[in-house]
Amino acid sequence: MPSLSQPQQPQITLSRRERLETYVRRFTINWPTRNHDIIGSKNPEANAKEVFFLTGTTGTLGSQILAELIMRPYTMRIYAFNRPHPKTSSRQRHESIFLDKGSSIKLLQDPKVVYVEGDLSVPGFGVAKELYEEMNKSVTTIIHNAWPVKFTKPLTDFEVNLRGVRNLIDFSLQSPHLSPPRILFMSSIGMVKAWANIPLIPNTPFMDVDLVGESGYGESKWVAERILAIASEETELKPLIIRVGQISGGVNGSWNVNEWFPALVNSVGFVPLQKCANAVIDLRNASSLSFAHIVHPNPITWTTLMNFVSHSLNLKIVSIEEWLTKLRFWGSKTRNTKHPAFKLISFYEHNLYPKDEDIQRLTEKYQITGLAMFDTEMTSRSIPFDLEQLDKNEVEKWIGYWSKQPSWVNVGEKGELILGSGHRDTVLARL
Ligand SMILES: NC(=O)c1ccc[n+]([C@@H]2O[C@H](COP(=O)([O-])OP(=O)(O)OC[C@H]3O[C@@H](n4cnc5c(N)ncnc54)[C@H](OP(=O)(O)O)[C@@H]3O)[C@@H](O)[C@H]2O)c1
Secondary structure, three states, X not given: OOOOOOOOOOXXXXXXXXXXXXXXXXXXXOOOOOOOOOOOOOOHHHHHOEEEEEEOOOOXXXXXXXXXXXXXXXXXXXXXXXXXXXXXXXXXXXXXXHHHHOOOHHHHHOOOEEEEEOOOOOHHHHOOHHHXXXXXXXXXXXXXXXXXXXXXXXXXXXXXXXXXXHHHHHHHHOOOOOOOOEEEEEEEHHXXXXXXXXXXXXXXXXXXXXXXXXXXXXXXXXXXXXXXXHHHHHOOOOOEEEEXXXXXXXXXXXXXXXXXXXXXXXXXXXXEHHHHHHHHHHHOOOOOOOEEEEOOOOOOOHHHHHHHHHHHHOOOOOOHHHHHHHHHHHHHHHXXXXXXXXXXXXXXXXXXXXXXXXXXXXXXXXXOOOOOEEOOHHHOOOOOOOOOXXXXXXXXXXXXXXXXXXXEEOOOOOOOOEEOOOOOOOOOOOO
């Protein structure tokens, strides 16, 4: 019996659509008004050269964009914005990712770079007021790249990141520049539900929640896109939402071993890291665009890729079903249920294996993970249509890089390989 002092609350169950839209509504009210007294006020720096506010520069794509921006002659300053870490300094983390990706660490000493640590989820970003004001006066482009690339977390875990998107919009709208600095937001093609039966995803917003994959990650990118799209309708902000495809190795073949291996297939085509970073930078000037897709214009089939991998590692190719059965068996036999590959079983089941027979036939020919095709017409200037196809040499570069990593472990019997590391819930796995 419920006690009288604790009246029972009526249980309200929200549909998925309502749940997602609640987040959108929460972050799209009370836009700051533009201060017309200061708008257009003289800012000599902004007239001459560009000043970037770039988030997540300790990660794969952010570090490559940072390296490229440092080398561009028009860059006056880059505020490299990251969250603080208790044990390692921002400088150490940058050095380690630059070394890993084959970028010169000398670039990090360039006076153009200002390292900022803070928290985007709070107004003022948790930095000194003077620094916030200095950034607000000078920044001409915002590249929002930081995001938890976590596929098993629920949407609620991304709330702080959505708050960060809203605070960045406010930061842009508070700018004294004539036009608020553009926000380039790194979204993901992985947001679209696997096996969504749509021929071509256009370079536009899509409202249909049913097209959004079930993961909190995909949902969070959709909500963030909606917040930015509404801001562009209701304010002077002109954001650019860039749906990034799967990024492959850096110039030295480096491809984070912690990444979820099937994400490797989860694309229309992989885009090499450096090409992707350059495309993001070049797209900032595409003023007529509000959405862009960065995917490879000449994808190869999954079968061709797996043949390269199988040849390099001397592994037998098995069906996805057999692979999943082995993964389940291996997990229960070794009781290593904390292994990232094991933790991701249901994710693999949803994303790797289509239930529909027609789609199964299609995937033999095209994409194993059932991602829709993405319209790239507008992005073609940034990703040239003659971009080389992925070849065996490239795959061997990744494998050479992975096999040097401490987390590369062969725990199976003959021909069964699991590669991964326990400290993140992403994995590179092959059984
Ligand atoms: N890699 C791909 O193939 C791919 C595909 C589609 C879209 N994207 C998008 O591209 C962007 C970069 O991806 P990536 O592959 O470079 O990821 P990554 O290597 O994991 O780097 C992510 C960056 O975001 C920061 N970050 C993560 N969680 C954060 C949080 N809660 N608060 C503040 N900062 C946080 C990380 O900082 P710490 O160093 O502090 O963790 C890091 O700097 C993301 O927005 C991702 O969704 C990537």
